[in-house]
Every structure is written in C-alpha cells, then in structure tokens.
Amino acid sequence: MAVFGTGAATTSYEEFEHTDVIICWGSNTQECHPIIYNHMRRGMKNGAKMVVIDPRKIDQAKRADKWLPVRVGTDIALANAMAHVIIEEDLYDKSFVERATENFEAFREKVAGYSPERAEKITGIPADDIREVARMYAKADKATLNWTLGITEHHNGLDGVFALINLGLLSGHIGKYGSGLNPLRGQNNVQGGGDMGALPNRLVGGWNWDDPEAQENFGRVWGAPIPPKVGKNQAEILDAMEAGEIRAMYVIGENPCQSDADENHSSKLFGNLDFLVVQDIFLTKTGRLADVVLPAAASWAESDGTFVNGERRVQRVRKAVEPPGEARPDEEILTAVANRMGAGWSYERPEDIWNEIRALAPNFSGITYERLDKYGGIQWPCLDGSIEEISDNTPKEQLAAGTVGTHDKGTTAVTADVEDKPQVGTKFMHAQLWAEEVEKRAPFHPVDHEGPVEMPDEAYPFQLTTGRRLAFYNTGTMTRDYKKVKDAEELLEITEEDAGKLGVEDGEMVKVSSRRGTINVKARVTDKVSPGLVFLGYHFPEDAPVNQLTINAVDPRSGTAEFKACAVKIEPVV
Numbered sequence: 001m002a003v004f005g006t007g008a009a010t011t012s013y014e015e016f017e018h019t020d021v022i023i024c025w026g027s028n029t030q031e032c033h034p035i036i037y038n039h040m041r042r043g044m045k046n047g048a049k050m051v052v053i054d055p056r057k058i059d060q061a062k063r064a065d066k067w068l069p070v071r072v073g074t075d076i077a078l079a080n081a082m083a084h085v086i087i088e089e090d091l092y093d094k095s096f097v098e099r100a101t102e103n104f105e106a107f108r109e110k111v112a113g114y115s116p117e118r119a120e121k122i123t124g125i126p127a128d129d130i131r132e133v134a135r136m137y138a139k140a141d142k143a144t145l146n147w148t149l150g151i152t153e154h155h156n157g158l159d160g161v162f163a164l165i166n167l168g169l170l171s172g173h174i175g176k177y178g179s180g181l182n183p184l185r186g187q188n189n190v191q192g193g194g195d196m197g198a199l200p201n202r203l204v205g206g207w208n209w210d211d212p213e214a215q216e217n218f219g220r221v222w223g224a225p226i227p228p229k230v231g232k233n234q235a236e237i238l239d240a241m242e243a244g245e246i247r248a249m250y251v252i253g254e255n256p257c258q259s260d261a262d263e264n265h266s267s268k269l270f271g272n273l274d275f276l277v278v279q280d281i282f283l284t285k286t287g288r289l290a291d292v293v294l295p296a297a298a299s300w301a302e303s304d305g306t307f308v309n310g311e312r313r314v315q316r317v318r319k320a321v322e323p324p325g326e327a328r329p330d331e332e333i334l335t336a337v338a339n340r341m342g343a344g345w346s347y348e349r350p351e352d353i354w355n356e357i358r359a360l361a362p363n364f365s366g367i368t369y370e371r372l373d374k375y376g377g378i379q380w381p382c383l384d385g386s387i388e389e390i391s392d393n394t395p396k397e398q399l400a401a402g403t404v405g406t407h408d409k410g411t412t413a414v415t416a417d418v419e420d421k422p423q424v425g426t427k428f429m430h431a432q433l434w435a436e437e438v439e440k441r442a443p444f445h446p447v448d449h450e451g452p453v454e455m456p457d458e459a460y461p462f463q464l465t466t467g468r469r470l471a472f473y474n475t476g477t478m479t480r481d482y483k484k485v486k487d488a489e490e491l492l493e494i495t496e497e498d499a500g501k502l503g504v505e506d507g508e509m510v511k512v513s514s515r516r517g518t519i520n521v522k523a524r525v526t527d528k529v530s531p532g533l534v535f536l537g538y539h540f541p542e543d544a545p546v547n548q549l550t551i552n553a554v555d556p557r558s559g560t561a562e563f564k565a566c567a568v569k570i571e572p573v574v
C-alpha cells in the first residue's frame with residue numbers, strides 16, 4: 001500500500017503458468033498455498049525457473065532450480081546485495097526506473113554498501129549464488145516475486161517487504177502480464193477482510209479512514225458519523241489492554257490467546273478484561289475465558305455470500321449444508337446485536353450487504369451477483385458500467401496492453417486474457433506504470449539489514465523459528481481432531497548433529513525453554529533444518545503451546561510480531 005496505493009497481490013494465479021522466473025521468498029508455498037503452488041508447478045512444466053529462499057530445506061526447495069538457505073532474519077541483506085549486483089552489472093531496467101519510480105539515487109547509495117561478499121557473511125549464502133539469482137531475476141523477460149511470513153513476521157517485517165519490492169521496481173517486473181509482486185494471502189478471505197475495512201486505518205474498499213470525502217460518504221450511507229480517529233492495530237490493542245485503557249472486547253473468528261506471541265502474557269491480558277465476547281464455531285481457549293460465547297456462528301460451508309481470494313477475485317460461496325442446532329451466520333448475529341443497540345439494520349440477505357459495499361467502493365462497483373454468477377468470480381478493481389458495451393467498444397490494442405481506463409483507486413476495468421478475449425475485472429495491477437506519462441510513480445524505500453531482536457547466546461543457544469504443516473491449520477481449532485494423519489502431534493525439527501550433542505534420539509521428548517516459557521515436545525531428527533536452528537509448527541497448542549516461547553517483538557508499523565525468530569535452550573527430558 002505504501003508503494004503502490006493498494007495492498008494486494010499484483011498478478012493473478014494464471015500468470016504463474018506464463019512466467020519465466022518464480023521466486024518464493026520466506027514462503028512454504030507448496031504446503032501453505034497448495035492451489036497457488038499447482039499453478040506454479042504448471043509454470044515450471046512450461047519452463048519457468050523456481051527459486052526458493054528459505055532457511056529450511058522444505059520439499060519445495062528440493063524441487064527448485066535454486067534454493068538459497070538464508071539465515072533467519074537476514075533477507076534484507078540478501079535482497080540489497082541482489083540489487084547491488086543488478087545495478088553494478090547494469091542489468092536494471094533504466095527506462096522503467098526513470099519513468100515510473102522515485103527515490104532511485106538514495107536506493108542506489110544504500111545498496112552500494114551491500115556487496116555480495118558482505119551479504120555472504122550476514123546471510124550464509126555464497127556470493128556467487130547471490131549473483132546467479134540476481135542475474136536470473138533481472139534478465140528474465142517475465143518474473144514474479146512472492147513472499148509470505150518468512151519476510152513479514154519479523155520486528156522489521158515492513159522493511160523486508162520494501163527490500164523485495166525494491167527488486168521488482170529495479171527490474172521492471174511489475175504491471176505486466178506474467179510479472180508481479182505478490183504477498184500470498186494466508187486465509188481464504190483475508191484479502192476480503194482487509195478490503196471490507198477490517199483494518200484499523202481503512203474503510204470499505206481501501207479508502208483511508210481519515211479521508212474527508214470518504215468520511216462524508218460513509219456517514220451518509222451508514223446513517224451515522226464515522227469516528228474521526230483511526231483505530232489501533234493488534235499490537236496497540238494489547239498495549240492498551242495492558243495499560244487498562246481497553247476493558248472490553250468482542251472477538252470474532254480468531255483465537256488470539258493461542259495465536260498471539262508470548263501467550264502467557266497475552267492470555268493474562270484477555271483474562272483481565274471486564275467483558276469478553278467470543279463468537280466462534282468451536283469453543284477455543286479464548287472462548288473459555290469469555291463472559292459471553294456466541295457459539296452460533298456458522299462455518300463457510302453453512303454460509304452464503306462472497307470471499308475475496310489472494311488474486312483479488314471476488315467469488316460466491318453458497319450454503320452446502322444447513323448449520324447445526326441454533327447456529328446462525330456471522331452477519332445475522334451481527335445484525336441482531338446491532339439492532340438490539342437500536343441501529344435499525346434491515347439487510348435481508350448477504351446480497352443486500354454486498355450492494356451497499358458496491359455503492360461505497362469503486363473497486364467493487366461493477367461486481368454484481370448477476371455477473372458473479374455469469375463469470376464465476378471477478379478480480380477487482382472492476383468499475384461499474386456495461387461490460388458488453390466496454391468489450392464491444394474497446395480497441396484490441398488496449399485489451400492486449402491489459403488496461404482500459406484508469407481511476408484513482410486501481411487501474412483497469414477490463415483486461416484481455418491470454419486468448420485476447422475481453423474479460424471482466426482486472427487480471428494484473430499497476431499497468432499504468434508502463435504508460436508514457438506515469439500518473440503515480442512508485443517510490444523506492446531504501447532499507448538496512450537488522451537481525452532478529454533475540455539472537456542465540458550462551459543461555460539460550462538455539463534459534464527457534466515457527467510456522468506451518470500441510471495437514472494442519474493455525475491454532476488447530478479446525479484440524480487438531482484429525483488424528484489419523486501422520487505426525488498428528490507437534491515435533492521439534494532438529495539436526496542429527498544437534499540432537500547428538502544433546503544426547504537425544506528421534507522421537508524422544510525434549511524440554512524447550514525461552515525467556516518466556518517452557519514446553520515439552522518430541523524431537524524429530526531431520527536435515528530440513530540446519531545446525532543451531534530448530535522449527536516448530538503451532539497447530540497443537542494444547543500439548544505444545546509454541547506461543548508460550550515466542551517473543552512479542554512487534555513491527556509497530558504493521559502490528560505483526562517476530563514469530564519467526566527467538567532464542568531457546570533444549571534439554572532432554574529424563
């Protein structure tokens with residue numbers, strides 16, 4: 001959002017099949033985004049090169065053309081060194097940089113300090129490998145750069161994202177079919193949640209909260225003034241709870257007592273609230289602390305409405321089974337609560353809510369239920385207007401260029417697909433960066449390497465990083481009863497060498513402690529990790545409450561904690 005004005009993946013999944021280089025950076029795409037990875041695999045069959053940048057030898061790394069086992073928390077040094085090589089070897093897209101970007105000189109000066117040799121010392125990646133991947137990316141005709149939590153879940157996660165976007169700007173791999181910059185979305189509707197304004201500083205459709213025009217518009221349609229001040233992000237909420245400024249909370253579809261970092265601390269804060277409401281489809285640990293549980297929520301299979309996926313595609317979801325017992329969909333519960341407060345909401349069905357959204361957010365204005373049924377899913381931005389009219393009147397060259405018309409919130413209303421057929425919605429974003437007169441340039445954000453807040457030392461000699469496994473989901477509420485699956489318990493990934501030093505064998509219990517907590521978990525001896533590094537999933541918080549170990553070191557700008565790095569000690573359990 002800071003660079004391009006919109007917070008979303010710029011390409012569509014289909015484009016992974018028609019690109020030359022795919023970089024997965026801090027992203028276990030195969031296990032965590034299997035649908036997207038399927039498209040990438042087709043791309044690889046079509047000749048695309050796959051580069052994996054991950055401290056662990058995940059399965060995807062074994063199949064990649066190049067795997068860079070970067071040390072945890074050193075990605076900025078790696079990205080800066082790649083930029084250093086691209087500039088030094090004159091491989092960057094000069095005309096694009098001149099025409100479409102800002103702040104290049106400051107960026108050039110910054111990365112001048114990051115030679116591949118210096119980066120090798122920081123990241124552990126041989127300088128020649130850094131050069132090879134830099135050349136591969138910069139020289140490609142089309143390339144996509146994709147990242148997730150290995151980049152963002154650090155105390156300086158935003159800087160990590162800037163470092164990667166800088167590479168895309170430098171090489172001009174943005175705003176063209178088959179090239180783009182993609183934060184892959186974690187949950188089925190996490191893009192939609194943000195698009196609907198479930199963010200402290202945004203209104204529906206990406207409007208800035210404090211934009212006077214938006215405030216007026218929303219106030220009129222909603223029939224109530226919009227509070228002038230932006231809200232708090234997750235980290236600020238915890239701080240305010242600690243300071244006693246927040247005394248009540250309503251939690252919907254989240255289990256923060258087990259998903260927030262430093263669980264012993266956060267659970268205490270939730271327990272101290274005067275009033276806690278939890279609305280969930282299961283009774284979670286957070287739910288057990290609540291004064292009121294609304295167990296009435298219905299799951300996605302029992303609901304009707306829309307989701308927005310990670311390629312900005314609005315899709316219909318239809319009720320497949322009836323909700324059990326008294327369970328009701330979330331929007332019905334919210335409407336009932338609002339009306340007990342006297343709000344007078346009169347939505348009869350999800351489509352009524354959607355049409356209100358369309359009236360407020362230009363990006364969605366052209367996405368009607370009728371068109372969703374007709375096209376089976378539409379990528380925003382999609383402006384209102386007759387689609388048939390546009391497709392009839394649109395010159396072919398414009399369709400081929402992938403852009404028809406522009407507006408202040410995004411780029412296009414209609415694009416061509418691979419066969420040059422007009423299609424509704426926007427396949428890829430920021431085509432305007434390739435216009436002769438660029439309306440809104442994208443700025444470079446020069447950033448420096450800064451390692452994790454808590455590094456291993458004598459007392460806590462191992463680095464712990466945490467994440468996910470294919471068959472399980474987040475805090476396990478929805479998957480932990482799935483006992484038949486192999487490895488249906490938490491296992492600490494540790495090298496043979498480290499396990500040997502501790503006198504621990506595969507499958508034996510160990511005690512893992514950080515400065516914040518201690519848990520017992522079985523060891524899994526594996527070559528997936530490297531000496532000094534251990535890994536835990538966080539899917540079994542009853543038996544292995546991993547977030548009792550993690551550190552609440554937060555990037556204040558994003559509100560995201562450093563789940564990906566803390567220091568622990570490991571002892572055999574006798």
Ligand SMILES: Nc1nc2c(c(=O)[nH]1)N[C@H]1C(S)=C(S)[C@@H](COP(=O)(O)OP(=O)(O)OC[C@H]3O[C@@H](n4cnc5c(=O)[nH]c(N)nc54)[C@H](O)[C@@H]3O)O[C@H]1N2
Binds near residue numbers: 072073
């Ligand atoms: N099966 C399954 N799929 C899921 C989920 C699930 O729980 N289970 N959860 C969903 C959600 S909410 C999300 S947000 C996504 C997350 O998807 P991912 O981000 O892909 O998942 P993670 O396993 O958390 O982390 C990805 C990788 O980051 C690496 N890593 C750790 N530290 C660093 C570092 O400093 N640098 C680099 N380069 N890499 C590092 C880890 O080794 C790990 O392989 O997955 C979604 N999909």
Ligand SMILES: Nc1nc2c(c(=O)[nH]1)N[C@H]1C(S)=C(S)[C@@H](COP(=O)(O)OP(=O)(O)OC[C@H]3O[C@@H](n4cnc5c(=O)[nH]c(N)nc54)[C@H](O)[C@@H]3O)O[C@H]1N2
Binds near residue numbers: 153256299
């Ligand atoms: N150590 C460590 N911790 C992490 C991470 C990590 O990598 N490492 N990753 C972080 C990330 S990226 C994320 S996204 C969070 C996830 O953290 P949470 O969102 O707290 O975890 P989930 O287990 O996905 O909880 C979702 C809840 O929603 C409920 N639910 C499902 N469908 C519905 C519905 O339709 N309506 C309602 N009302 N409820 C529903 C489920 O029952 C479940 O209890 O965890 C974070 N915590």
Ligand SMILES: [Mo]
Binds near residue numbers: 186187
């Ligand atoms: Mo997530």
